[in-house]
Amino acid sequence: MKTTFLSNEFRGSAPYIDAHRGCTFVIHVEGEAFESPCEALIQDLALLHTLGVKLVLVFGCKPQAQAALARSEHPLQLLRGRWIVDQDGMAVIAAQTQQLRMMIEARFSVGLPNTPLHGLDIVTVSGNFVMARPFGVRDGVDGLYAGDVRHVRSDAISELLARDMLVIIPPIGYSSTGELFDLDSTEVASQVAIAMQADKLILLGQHDGVRSEDGALQHQMEPEQARQLSAVSMPESLHHQLEAACLAARKGVKRTHILNWNDRDALLGELFTRDGMGTMITQERYEQLRIATSADIAGLMELLRPLEERQILVPRSRERLEQQIGDYTVIDRDGMTIGCAALHSYAQEGCGELACVAVHEGYRDGERGTRLLEAIEQRARKQGLRQLFALTTHTAHWFLEHGFLPAGIDQLPEARRSAYNTQRNSKVLIKPLV
CATH class of the missing domain: 3.40.630.30 (Gcn5-related N-acetyltransferase (GNAT))
Structure with missing residues (x-):
């Protein structure tokens, strides 16, 4: 009997299933991924949870918040790539973030009907895990409620993961004075992964990965190689991901992956095949x-x-x-x-x-x-x-x-x-x- 392609792929994934069990993955998903049906992505995350991966999901909310601010005719100004957020704007962003978080939690709560994971019971939890500080005054302009990550409560997150919960973290930070701050979700994911010393940071955006000057997809790079490629013209969003990936690698995160959420097979293909589907940044030599x-x-x-x-x-x-x-x-x-x-x-x-x-x-x-x-x-x-x-x-x-x-x-x-x-x-x- 001939060995089928499916059998070979399944056998090939076995070492990775074993290697990933018990590992901590911080996965960042840009808000654009939730603008269209996201059931396939939720199924893949649920599958990882079922296989024993400890998951921290950080989500972006930029397109949803931007649309809500536009509806309220709230002006948006940029300061070094960040929104200048006043008190009214922060209220709109917080409401949209809360709405998106509940939508994600709802997707994990319905038992994934009509899928192979039907009936799976996943408990999600969110909270004030990320403490923030003001972005501050830059070029003479006050960012107001734009913020940076100050501290990650990694011990609290670890306790919840140990209880088999899936932790969801929004792009909102909390200050010691009780204020809310709008955070860059990619930075949140990177800082959470560093604080957790995660086994993997996975950045799901709109790019397949990093490409060389001749257009070849770079499946594996070290931070120094990535720094050299960052000088090559690339979309600002990809450049931002690459900077976050390199920072995480330098700060002890074993492997960071840049993947395209539009590709249905990208996440599982990257994790359970030898050559992967995107770009991996690692301090350790993969080969x-x-x-x-x-x-x-x-x-x-x-x-x-x-x-x-x-x-x-x-x-x-x-x-x-x-x-x-x-x-x-x-x-x-x-x-x-x-x-x-x-x-x-x-x-x-x-x-x-x-x-x-x-x-x-x-x-x-x-x-x-x-x-x-x-x-x-x-x-x-x-x-x-x-x-x-x-x-x-x-x-x-x-x-x-x-x-x-x-x-x-x-x-x-x-x-x-x-x-x-x-x-x-x-x-x-x-x-x-x-």
Whole structure:
């Protein structure tokens, strides 16, 4: 029986289901997402809750508040990208925020009829979790009731999450003097994630993610890379998200994701597939090149098996891998071994064998083989080796492109020459390390 696409996708998601259970996610949803039917988004959030994710939902209310202010003919002025909010305007914004919060709570309270999650009981809670301070006077203009986040009551939020509640936080802040302040919802989400030291901050906006100058979607970046890209022309709303994501990453949030709420599959696709659907900002390298350990043996065997079955590589037993595991360098992508190469040293002859160069078929378009070769060359130089040699039956051209030269069997170290398999008739290539 053929394995279906659905079965493969479900099996592929299993490690993520386990990894996300018990984790804290702060999810920001812009107010525009609630201007149209949002049942699909609510279902996805409910599913995450069911899978054991601790959810904090921060929502925006800008389009709803802007429309209400326009209806009341209340003038709007901007101060460095923020609304100048007087007392009457704050009352309108507070009313719209309250209305939207109750609508969201209502969606979680109806048991999600006509969905696979029908009958699910989710308790939501909101409160004065975010303390605020005035935005203040900028350029000689008083922002009045525009505010910034001053403090997040993270302990109170954690207690509620521990009781299996879904916490909802509006873009409203409370002052120690009892006043309300209009807050930027993206800033609220970022500050909540930082205060909670959340496992993930997810920013659901109107952009698929960050793109390079040539238009390619950047699936994973570190803050410094993102800072460089921020100089490229991009929509102000995306730039704002990117700044919030980078701040969160620098302040200890493990991973921040920028996704498009218009894409029905974006949230679950980002969380439960290896390559994701948007842009992830992380201080940790999502893809690591490192020395292999015994924990990598199963992943190595899985990576090498297809190449061994096609006789591209000589089969290696588990015992052999265990004995030589320290010779291997691997590329680890979010827990999956997607590349490897080995350096078997012949120190007396001053040379080393570059062996078992392999990259997973789904990841052969990113110069990963070159990265592995460079890492092996660096290891060889540290060991004082003067040259590398390789034996291959299928990829001689790749080695030639990377500075190897054809050689004869008689140029191999004696121990390796005696073990040469004449039936495979592998080509010998050598590269000086200068």
